[in-house]
Amino acid sequence: MNIGFNEHRNQSENIEKMKSEKELLELTSNMYSKKTDLAWNNMLAEINQEAEGKVHGNFIFNPWFLKVAAGFLVLLGLTWGIWQILRPQRDTVRTLLSQREILLPDGSSVYLNGNSQISYPNSFASDSRKVFLRGEAFFKVKKNRNKAFIVETENAQIKVFGTSFNVFAPKGRNRVEVMVKTGVVGLASRGDLNDQLILHEGDFGLLDAGKTSIKSSPGENYLSWRTKVFRFKQESLQQVVSDINRAYVKHIELATDSLKTLQLTSTYYKVGFNTILESICLTFHLQQNQLEGKIILSKQK
Amino acid sequence: MVKQEEKQLLKALKKGDVKSFEFMFRFYYEPLLGYAQKIIKVEAEAEELTQELFLKLWRNRKTLSIKHSLAAYLYRSIYNSCMQWLKREKLSRQYQKDNIKQEVSEINPDEILKYEELNRKFFDLMEALPERRRLIFKMSRFQGLKYKEIAEMLSISLKTVEANMSKTLQYLRENLREYRIQ
Numbered sequence: 466m467n468i469g470f471n472e473h474r475n476q477s478e479n480i481e482k483m484k485s486e487k488e489l490l491e492l493t494s495n496m497y498s499k500k501t502d503l504a505w506n507n508m509l510a511e512i513n514q515e516a517e518g519k520v521h522g523n524f525i526f527n528p529w530f531l532k533v534a535a536g537f538l539v540l541l542g543l544t545w546g547i548w549q550i551l552r553p554q555r556d557t558v559r560t561l562l563s564q565r566e567i568l569l570p571d572g573s574s575v576y577l578n579g580n581s582q583i584s585y586p587n588s589f590a591s592d593s594r595k596v597f598l599r600g601e602a603f604f605k606v607k608k609n610r611n612k613a614f615i616v617e618t619e620n621a622q623i624k625v626f627g628t629s630f631n632v633f634a635p636k637g638r639n640r641v642e643v644m645v646k647t648g649v650v651g652l653a654s655r656g657d658l659n660d661q662l663i664l665h666e667g668d669f670g671l672l673d674a675g676k677t678s679i680k681s682s683p684g685e686n687y688l689s690w691r692t693k694v695f696r697f698k699q700e701s702l703q704q705v706v707s708d709i710n711r712a713y714v715k716h717i718e719l720a721t722d723s724l725k726t727l728q729l730t731s732t733y734y735k736v737g738f739n740t741i742l743e744s745i746c747l748t749f750h751l752q753q754n755q756l757e758g759k760i761i762l763s764k765q766k
Numbered sequence: 767m768v769k770q771e772e773k774q775l776l777k778a779l780k781k782g783d784v785k786s787f788e789f790m791f792r793f794y795y796e797p798l799l800g801y802a803q804k805i806i807k808v809e810a811e812a813e814e815l816t817q818e819l820f821l822k823l824w825r826n827r828k829t830l831s832i833k834h835s836l837a838a839y840l841y842r843s844i845y846n847s848c849m850q851w852l853k854r855e856k857l858s859r860q861y862q863k864d865n866i867k868q869e870v871s872e873i874n875p876d877e878i879l880k881y882e883e884l885n886r887k888f889f890d891l892m893e894a895l896p897e898r899r900r901l902i903f904k905m906s907r908f909q910g911l912k913y914k915e916i917a918e919m920l921s922i923s924l925k926t927v928e929a930n931m932s933k934t935l936q937y938l939r940e941n942l943r944e945y946r947i948q
Contacts, residue, residue, distance in 0.1 A: 495796040497910030504795055505788060508817065512784070512824055649919060665921060 557584040560600075562714050564691075569596070573614065576603040576691050579714030599636050601711075603646075603691050605629045621672045622658055624651040630664075631688055641672040644687055652677055695733040695741075702727040705745070706762075713738040720763035724749070771889065772836050779827050787827075789908070790836070791820055798844050805848040815847050837885060884942070891941050895934060902930045 495501055558567055559582045567575045570588050577583055581600025589595070594614045606614045608627025616623040618634035621641040628648025634641045643652050645664045652670045653661040654677065662677035664670045669687075671680050689695050690712040697705055703725035706717045715738060719725055727749055733741050746753060746762065754761045778786035795816065802812035819840065823830070832839045892900060902920070905911045906927075913931070917924045 493793075493907035496792040496907060498796065500799075501792055501795050504813070504817065505791055508791060508820055508824075509784075509788075511817075511821060512787075515825070663918065665919065 555584055555586050557582065560714075564714065569594070571609065571612075571614075572607045574605045576605075578602060578690055578711070598632060598634055601631070601633045601635070601690070603629070603631045603688070606648075617655070620655055620675075622653050622655050624653070624661070625649065631691075639674050642683075643670040643672075644668075644683070645670070646688070693733075693735045695731075697729045697731050697733075699728045699730050701725060702729055702745070702749070705729050709738070709741055716759045717742070718759050718761050720761050724751075724762065724764070776830070776832060776836065779823075780830065782827060787824060790823075794837070794840055795820070798840055801841060802844050802848055805845070806851060811851065812848075815851060816844060819844055819847060887942060888938070891938055895937070899930050899934050902927060903934050906931060 558565065558577065560577050560579050562579055564579055565577045567577060567583065569575060569585055571594055573594070575583055575596075578601040581598070581602060583599075583602060584597040586595075589612070592612065594609075594612055595617060596615070597617045599618065604614075604616065604625075606625050606627055606629065610626050612626075614625050614627075616632055618632065618641055619636070620639055621634060621643075623630075623632060623641075623643055625648060628650055629646040630648070630650050631644040631646070632641065633643075641652075643650060643664060645666055645668050647666055649666075650664045650668075650670070651661045652664060652672060653659070654672055654675045656675055660677065662670055662679065664679065667682070669680050669682050671678050686695050686697070686708050689708060693712060695708065695712075702719060706719060709715065710717055729745065729748065731744065731748075733744075742753070742760070745751065750765045751762045752765045754763065775786045775790060779790065798819070799812055799816045802816055803809060806812055806815075822843075823840075892903065895903065902916060905916045905919070906913065911919070913924055913927045917927045920927075
């Protein structure tokens with residue numbers, strides 16, 4: 466009798482343990498279940514719809530209204546169809562001497578440097594978001610785990626699901642640089658898409674003549690072309706000029722080789738091009754000469 | 767969840783932060799749905815009522831004022847809408863009085879409190895975890911990342927992620943063992 470009683474008590478204790486364990490595991494394990502995912506997608510769609518000002522009401526179920534609405538919709542459909550065929554399906558934005566921020570159809574943003582070009586469809590395909598880049602741009606991609614965001618350049622394919630990163634793919638050169646600010650980025654040569662290099666936050670990836678590799682960080686001013694924050698620490702004037710040119714889409718040249726090795730230690734926090742130029746000239750006693758769109762710096766006489 | 771976290775979430779929600787709303791939704795959706803289903807026994811309707819509850823929460827986010835706990839608020843709200851629905855059903859078609867009485871007695875307001883307590887204990891235990899383990903656990907359960915993705919993002923091996931998770935789950939299980947939900 467005693468044995469039976471203990472057994473019974475252990476059993477009900479075990480059942481209690483299982484119940485609370487089950488409860489515990491359930492606390493978080495259903496946050497990403499299919500059911501919750503579906504429900505959340507619905508919820509998100511509802512929220513967005515409301516944000517766009519669509520209103521549901523009983524009026525729309527009136528039969529008279531429905532007949533008129535149906536006819537109207539057919540007309541609308543035809544017009545839309547014709548319009549879709551006639552209008553261009555893709556947009557291409559080109560920059561020359563200025564930088565530009567572009568909003569893509571999925572909410573992602575692209576900050577385009579000068580002398581660059583980006584091409585993208587009016588609305589992304591159902592399975593992926595593809596854009597074509599020539600030059601340099603900083604991408605902030607909206608997270609979508611079901612739709613890869615693909616940047617194609619002349620030689621590379623860069624794939625992400627929701628991150629921010631910099632791509633430098635100058636025209637005519639078989640070289641692509643990718644700097645990852647946040648998230649995870651895949652870099653591959655277009656000639657060998659399966660050999661994908663995975664880059665993490667802070668990584669600097671290179672595609673050179675078809676081969677991918679991770680290089681050491683290229684210096685803290687690599688993203689300054691966008692941020693306009695420069696920290697030069699005993700930096701060669703040659704590098705300084707190169708960084709400034711890239712950030713302001715200008716063409717400064719140093720007249721003599723001896724100037725290239727001069728060292729500059731200075732911080733520029735979001736100031737204008739002219740301010741920096743004057744600061745440099747003052748520091749090294751240089752003078753400016755404009756020639757065919759270039760700014761030539763030489764020693765003052 | 768821990769009072770602090772909850773306050774921050776509600777603050778963010780007030781400002782219209784969708785991410786915070788998503789976290790709330792994902793955390794409470796299935797538990798509330800299960801609860802509603804126990805009351806009204808019609809799955810499709812329970813889903814709709816639960817969704818409506820969250821929609822209302824979103825719509826009224828700016829003027830919302832939750833005094834005690836988010837869980838208590840949500841459970842009470844869903845309980846009320848279920849009761850309203852049952853009343854309507856009773857009017858529109860035959861519904862036995864006995865049935866309603868039975869279900870009302872099944873719903874124990876203590877159930878809400880117990881869930882809330884388990885909730886709070888769970889979050890307290892989580893905060894006591896070493897930073898790395900807590901991070902991995904959060905990435906898996908709160909961000910829905912797969913173990914492989916976590917391994918990639920943190921530059922560690924898959925085995926390490928698995929080992930961490932199993933240790934964490936074991937630790938949580940052991941510490942909540944005395945906790946009984948009737």
